Amino acid sequence: MDASQVATPSINTEVGQLIKNLASSDVDIVKDSIGELAKTADPRLEKFFELYRQGSVYNWPTDSGVVRIVVNEETIMDDDFNEFAPLLDPLSGEPYLVADVQAKPDLLELEDISPSRKLRSLVNSSKFLLRLFSTDYTVRLSGVKKCGDPSFLPAAIPYLEEIANDETEDEKIRFTAKESKELMVLSGAVEAKKSTEDRLFALSKLGDLKSLRAYARLDTFEGELESMPELSTQELSEAKASISLIRKKIQDHKDTVELSGNLFRGVSYGSVLVLIALGLAITFGLMGVINMAHGELMMIGAYTTYEVQMLFGHTPDNPVNHYYLAALPIAFLVAAVVGLIMEGLVVRHLYNRPLESLLATWGVGLLLIQVVRIIYGDNIGVNSPTWARGGFEISQDIVLPYARLYLLGLSVLSVGFIYFIIRKTRFGMLIRATMQNRDMASSLGVRTRKIDRLTFALGSGIAGVAGYGWTIIGGVTPDMGQTNFIVDSFLVVVTGGVGELLGVICSGLGIGVLTKLIEPLEIGTFTVGPVWGKVILLALIVGFIQYRPSGLFAPKGRLADKK
Amino acid sequence: MIIHKDRLVESRRTFFFICLLGFVLIPALYLGGILSIGDINMLGRFMTFAILALGLDLLWGYVGILSLCQFTFFCMGAYAMGMHLAHHGGPEGIIDENGWKIPACLFVVYPYEVGESSGDALVPGFWKPFWNLPVTIVLGLVIPALASFVLGYFVFRSRVRGVYFAILTQAIAVACWLVFCRNDVKLCGTNGLTRFDVIAPSGSLFTFNPVDATDDWKQDNAESPNMDLNKDGSVDQLDYSVADVGFSLSDPGVQLSLYLITVACLFGSYLLCRWIVNSRLGKVLVAIRDDEPTLNFFGYKPYTFKIFAFCIAATLAGLAGLLYVPQMKIVTPSNMEAVRSVMVVVWVAVGGRGSLGGAILGALVVNLLYNYLTSEHDYGFFQWSPDYWPIFLGLMFVVVVLLLPKGLIELVDRVKSTTFVKSIKKEETES
Numbered sequence: 001m002d003a004s005q006v007a008t009p010s011i012n013t014e015v016g017q018l019i020k021n022l023a024s025s026d027v028d029i030v031k032d033s034i035g036e037l038a039k040t041a042d043p044r045l046e047k048f049f050e051l052y053r054q055g056s057v058y059n060w061p062t063d064s065g066v067v068r069i070v071v072n073e074e075t076i077m078d079d080d081f082n083e084f085a086p087l088l089d090p091l092s093g094e095p096y097l098v099a100d101v102q103a104k105p106d107l108l109e110l111e112d113i114s115p116s117r118k119l120r121s122l123v124n125s126s127k128f129l130l131r132l133f134s135t136d137y138t139v140r141l142s143g144v145k146k147c148g149d150p151s152f153l154p155a156a157i158p159y160l161e162e163i164a165n166d167e168t169e170d171e172k173i174r175f176t177a178k179e180s181k182e183l184m185v186l187s188g189a190v191e192a193k194k195s196t197e198d199r200l201f202a203l204s205k206l207g208d209l210k211s212l213r214a215y216a217r218l219d220t221f222e223g224e225l226e227s228m229p230e231l232s233t234q235e236l237s238e239a240k241a242s243i244s245l246i247r248k249k250i251q252d253h254k255d256t257v258e259l260s261g262n263l264f265r266g267v268s269y270g271s272v273l274v275l276i277a278l279g280l281a282i283t284f285g286l287m288g289v290i291n292m293a294h295g296e297l298m299m300i301g302a303y304t305t306y307e308v309q310m311l312f313g314h315t316p317d318n319p320v321n322h323y324y325l326a327a328l329p330i331a332f333l334v335a336a337v338v339g340l341i342m343e344g345l346v347v348r349h350l351y352n353r354p355l356e357s358l359l360a361t362w363g364v365g366l367l368l369i370q371v372v373r374i375i376y377g378d379n380i381g382v383n384s385p386t387w388a389r390g391g392f393e394i395s396q397d398i399v400l401p402y403a404r405l406y407l408l409g410l411s412v413l414s415v416g417f418i419y420f421i422i423r424k425t426r427f428g429m430l431i432r433a434t435m436q437n438r439d440m441a442s443s444l445g446v447r448t449r450k451i452d453r454l455t456f457a458l459g460s461g462i463a464g465v466a467g468y469g470w471t472i473i474g475g476v477t478p479d480m481g482q483t484n485f486i487v488d489s490f491l492v493v494v495t496g497g498v499g500e501l502l503g504v505i506c507s508g509l510g511i512g513v514l515t516k517l518i519e520p521l522e523i524g525t526f527t528v529g530p531v532w533g534k535v536i537l538l539a540l541i542v543g544f545i546q547y548r549p550s551g552l553f554a555p556k557g558r559l560a561d562k563k
Numbered sequence: 564m565i566i567h568k569d570r571l572v573e574s575r576r577t578f579f580f581i582c583l584l585g586f587v588l589i590p591a592l593y594l595g596g597i598l599s600i601g602d603i604n605m606l607g608r609f610m611t612f613a614i615l616a617l618g619l620d621l622l623w624g625y626v627g628i629l630s631l632c633q634f635t636f637f638c639m640g641a642y643a644m645g646m647h648l649a650h651h652g653g654p655e656g657i658i659d660e661n662g663w664k665i666p667a668c669l670f671v672v673y674p675y676e677v678g679e680s681s682g683d684a685l686v687p688g689f690w691k692p693f694w695n696l697p698v699t700i701v702l703g704l705v706i707p708a709l710a711s712f713v714l715g716y717f718v719f720r721s722r723v724r725g726v727y728f729a730i731l732t733q734a735i736a737v738a739c740w741l742v743f744c745r746n747d748v749k750l751c752g753t754n755g756l757t758r759f760d761v762i763a764p765s766g767s768l769f770t771f772n773p774v775d776a777t778d779d780w781k782q783d784n785a786e787s788p789n790m791d792l793n794k795d796g797s798v799d800q801l802d803y804s805v806a807d808v809g810f811s812l813s814d815p816g817v818q819l820s821l822y823l824i825t826v827a828c829l830f831g832s833y834l835l836c837r838w839i840v841n842s843r844l845g846k847v848l849v850a851i852r853d854d855e856p857t858l859n860f861f862g863y864k865p866y867t868f869k870i871f872a873f874c875i876a877a878t879l880a881g882l883a884g885l886l887y888v889p890q891m892k893i894v895t896p897s898n899m900e901a902v903r904s905v906m907v908v909v910w911v912a913v914g915g916r917g918s919l920g921g922a923i924l925g926a927l928v929v930n931l932l933y934n935y936l937t938s939e940h941d942y943g944f945f946q947w948s949p950d951y952w953p954i955f956l957g958l959m960f961v962v963v964v965l966l967l968p969k970g971l972i973e974l975v976d977r978v979k980s981t982t983f984v985k986s987i988k989k990e991e992t993e994s
């Protein structure tokens with residue numbers, strides 16, 4: 001059903017009549033009118049219902065007592081403290097004109113007709129009924145869904161059936177419509193199908209749909225059945241048996257959804273770890289420099305993204321989505337330049353002195369954090385591009401958020417990029433030569449200083465990309481690197497084996513998935529949660545390096561003792 | 564053997580430095596009215612940091628192991644003392660059904676299970692040993708020692724070295740910090756332990772639980788209006804503020820004594836480290852730092868020595884924590900943040916890695932600087948804001964590592980040691 005179809009003039013006049021009934025002092029008339037209004041499905045009513053619920057709708061009776069429904073949201077006060085209310089038309093939202101000027105009567109002339117507490121929930125649900133006919137997909141979906149949630153909207157049933165049978169409608173909406181309809185029957189909210197058999201039948205349908213929303217209702221329904229005196233013991237036990245059968249069915253589905261959700265979250269977290277650890281694998285793994293300011297380079301990437309966003313003027317209301325693509329190379333370059341400066345001033349004096357490089361770069365990190373904090377304050381908002389909202393539903397109830405998918409893709413791309421550079425380009429060959437045998441490379445004419453500089457800049461740039469990617473899912477603060485990632489990502493590098501890209505990928509994904517699988521575990525009444533999950537993971541890593549002191553993929557032979 | 568003489572010089576100098584400055588000069592300045600008791604208290608706290616730095620210097624300067632979780636061990640000692648002081652602190656708090664008082668700081672953030680009410684709160688079992696002061700002191704030293712032993716055993720045996728060890732210890736520091744921040748471990752969460760009142764009340768020295776303590780006290784105070792005796796002799800409500808007569812932590816005399824005890828402990832720690840470093844054991848430790856594979860080849864087991872040094876460092880950290888809390892009167896998990904443990908490394912690096920006197924010097928200098936630079940100053944041409952401190956600190960990291968690899972003690976050496984060495988040489992030639 002299309003919104004434009006229902007907004008015909010004949011209905012309009014009807015709407016105008018119905019609205020006037022709201023001023024009635026008889027609660028039943030008001031109630032009926034709200035119901036009738038909802039059935040008209042006039043899209044303009046959604047705004048009106050919201051205003052009505054808030055209490056912004058008034059009656060401004062004429063001198064002869066004729067009802068005029070008006071909207072007033074803000075009042076104006078003059079110098080004598082008289083409050084005047086500029087009026088708006090209830091449906092169009094335009095100024096309410098009397099003799100071609102906006103009417104601004106004294107506030108005292110307006111009669112408050114805001115709904116009582118009881119009616120307010122009705123108004124609210126009517127709002128959702130209207131949504132069933134919205135042209136916007138998400139609005140329509142939320143409307144369809146809302147019908148099946150308490151307090152139920154039995155009035156919506158015919159529309160829901162229509163939607164469920166509409167071949168042209170979206171699959172997800174049709175499914176939700178069926179689900180909502182059966183949920184209403186299950187709860188006993190539908191007058192025509194109040195018998196226990198009908199409700200049980202609805203339940204079995206929900207079981208076939210594998211409805212997760214029904215799962216939460218099972219206990220209430222079972223309790224309700226038990227308290228029904230008219231059921232015989234046999235009937236009750238039969239009903240219970242079928243309930244437990246359906247519970248099992250939905251439970252299985254729920255477990256699958258949760259497991260796959262956790263797995264995806266794990267892979268996603270792992271991909272973040274890999275992205276961060278990738279830069280470290282270069283600076284730490286290849287060059288042997290402990291760059292404790294790595295997290296701060298990430299932070300710089302994130303702040304660069306913020307700056308680019310400001311430059312493009314991207315806001316949630318006025319999206320300029322391509323800023324996000326433009327920010328990628330810029331974040332890389334800015335972080336790389338900062339890395340280059342760092343290398344020139346500090347790090348180059350500290351090759352082969354890893355512990356000292358740890359301290360000095362930590363100092364650089366502190367400095368960067370504080371400088372950024374002085375410039376930007378404690379918290380800034382990076383608005384992710386609008387396409388990153390929502391997710392891709394690969395199977396019923398398993399939703400992969402676009403933001404996480406993007407991050408996963410970014411991570412794969414970065415790994416590919418680094419692999420390509422290190423393994424397939426001349427620059428990469430020179431890097432490998434320099435890191436394996438500096439003196440030999442130097443004597444063969446490789447300018448090792450230049451290679452050092454560029455390698456460090458490459459690692460730093462990748463850190464910037466990691467920070468850029470992070471903005472799509474997480475908050476940006478000056479100390480984001482220190483608090484969230486630096487320890488974790490070093491653990492990834494250590495576990496994976498130093499200097500091995502494959503090791504970083506395996507341990508990053510492994511740690512990510514393991515974390516997300518451990519966290520939701522429940523032992524008795526104790527849920528593991530993020531903190532204990534971290535402790536357990538750490539214990540596992542300490543245990544792991546008992547057997548593989550140099551990580552998953554240890555360098556072999558003469559290289560093994562070098563680092 | 565000129566190295567040996569240098570060491571002798573440094574040893575003597577530090578010896579005199581601690582005695583003169585710590586025991587004589589600073590108390591004299593206080594008695595002369597130049598330093599306030601607040602300054603004494605602050606210096607006392609910084610001296611505990613010096614003990615912490617000594618431990619790390621032994622570990623990092625001599626054995627070459629960089630531990631980034633020293634403040635975690637410090638907090639183990641600190642929390643031991645904190646629990647002890649909380650047991651005897653403040654009149655607030657309620658009595659649980661076993662007659663133990665739930666300290667106010669714990670009561671405020673007690674993690675009730677679903678369905679529990681405030682009357683169901685119990686003092687956790689692991690709090691109970693800390694009622695007794697001697698037990699607290701022993702536990703405050705033994706717990707970090709044990710923790711470091713277990714960690715060291717697993718880590719050093721599998722030959723985790725250098726930066727790997729540093730990163731691992733940092734991860735452990737972060738994990739411990741997260742755990743201590745939680746309310747459900749019943750260590751008062753992020754609020755930390757606080758509301759300390761008295762130290763060493765009679766009940767804490769000779770008894771192991773408040774019930775015994777009250778028995779003694781009941782006989783002395785049978786007619787006290789503060790006590791509500793039941794017919795069977797049990798007690799409903801105890802007024803601990805009357806029951807526990809100890810030394811008030813806000814009393815200047817007590818604070819000065821705590822300061823002196825801290826200096827004495829620092830002196831003792833210094834002697835211990837000096838003794839270890841000068842003994843044959845110390846030479847093995849230095850050998851580990853300089854060439855571990857060769858030492859291994861000679862038939863030594865480096866990991867046993869490493870574990871030993873790690874345990875000593877952790878125990879010293881525990882001692883520092885024990886001494887710190889009565890002077891600071893609060894202990895929170897923020898002390899365990901990763902950056903705090905890195906700070907210890909900076910103290911040692913600033914003072915002079917591989918020089919015990921340097922570690923003490925570094926801890927005092929950096930902390931005094933911190934104290935000075937985290938308040939506002941107007942130099943006329945320049946307004947110093949506390950916001951600049953992290954920048955200053957960061958620059959200090961870099962400058963020390965790049966320009967002063969041997970630390971401040973090197974500067975002192977250049978000025979002083981020449982005269983000392985000359986005098987020793989003179990003595991030798993004369994004899």
